[in-house]
Amino acid sequence: MKIIAMIPARYSATRFPGKLMKDLNGKPVITRTYEATVNTNLFDDVIVVTDSDIIFDEISKIGGHVMISQKEHECGSDRIAEAVADLDIDIVINVQGDEPFTEVESLKKLIQVFKEDKEQQVDLASLMVHITDWDEIKNPNTVKVIVDQNNFALYFSRSPIPYPRDETVSVNYYKHKGVYAFRKQAILDFYNLPMLSLEASEKIECIRYLEYGKRIKMVETNVQGVEIDTPEDLERAKKLWK
Structure with missing residues (x-):
């Protein structure tokens, strides 16, 4: 089973433009993420796929494997699908470029899902974290x-799901971490299927898989890390990095 990691890296993020090139204690965020992913030693290859010459030059400068997208894309999964279409792989793990704290144990759990899925019932796997705040x-x-x-x-x-209409009922809430592991065919299907109303409304790309009947295995992890969506997140990441 050939397994690679891909890091989609869009420069013009809506909420925090240029965030992947912001300094995180001496190196850009995207560089920290790429190096952390390589250092897991879990993958046959780690590839950054980007729409930006600035990011391309940064990863090239450190000797990393990086590709430029040939088309404009709405989301990271589309960007990855274009990049893997002609690659001889079985599983691709999408590591978000703004998550420099992605670590080994969580990625191992995702890979194990496919090793145990002898009947190939799982189309993709992703991470979730129990939250109480x-x-x-x-x-x-x-x-x-x-x-x-x-x-x-x-x-x-x-939105909060499930909605606590009866507050006497004890339920767990889980935050979705944007780290995915796909079978190659699942992500190619995603790329070729049009966005439907639920995904368009929530602006959550993995809903498309559910709308088309794909099966997503969720894996619980205790590692939250920091997703850098805002300048405040970056400041928290700097403190955590120390």
């Missing part, structure tokens, strides 16, 4: 996920 649960920048008894995703939302 109600401010985070309500925060629309935090994508939540609910799962069935076998940890297959039922739905993702920026």
Whole structure:
């Protein structure tokens, strides 16, 4: 089984433009993410795929493997799908460029899903973290996920799910971490299928898989790290890095 990691790296992020090239204690965020992914020693290859000459030059400068997207893309999965179309691989793991704290154990868990999936019932796997802070649960920048008894995703939302109509019922809330592991065919299917209304409304790309009947295995991890979506996140990341 050939497994690679891909890091989609869009320069013009809506909420925090140029965030991947912001300094994180001596190196750009994208460089920290690339090096952390390589240092896991889990992958046959690690590739940054970007729309930016600035990011391309940065990864090239450190001797990294980087590709320029040939088309404009709405999301990271589309960017990855274009990049892997002609590659001889089985599994591709999408590591978000703004998550420099991605670590070994979580990625191992994702890879293990496919090693154990002898009947190939899993189309993709992703990570979730148990959260209890109600401010985070309500925060629309935090994508939540609910799962069935076998940890297959039922739905993702920026709203609190499940909604606590009966506050006496004890339920767990899970934050979705944007690290995915795809079978190659699943991500190529995603690229060729049009966006439907639920994905368009929530602006959560993995909903497309659910709308078209794909099965997403969620894997719980205790590692939150820091997703750098805002300047405040970057400041928290700098403190955590020390």
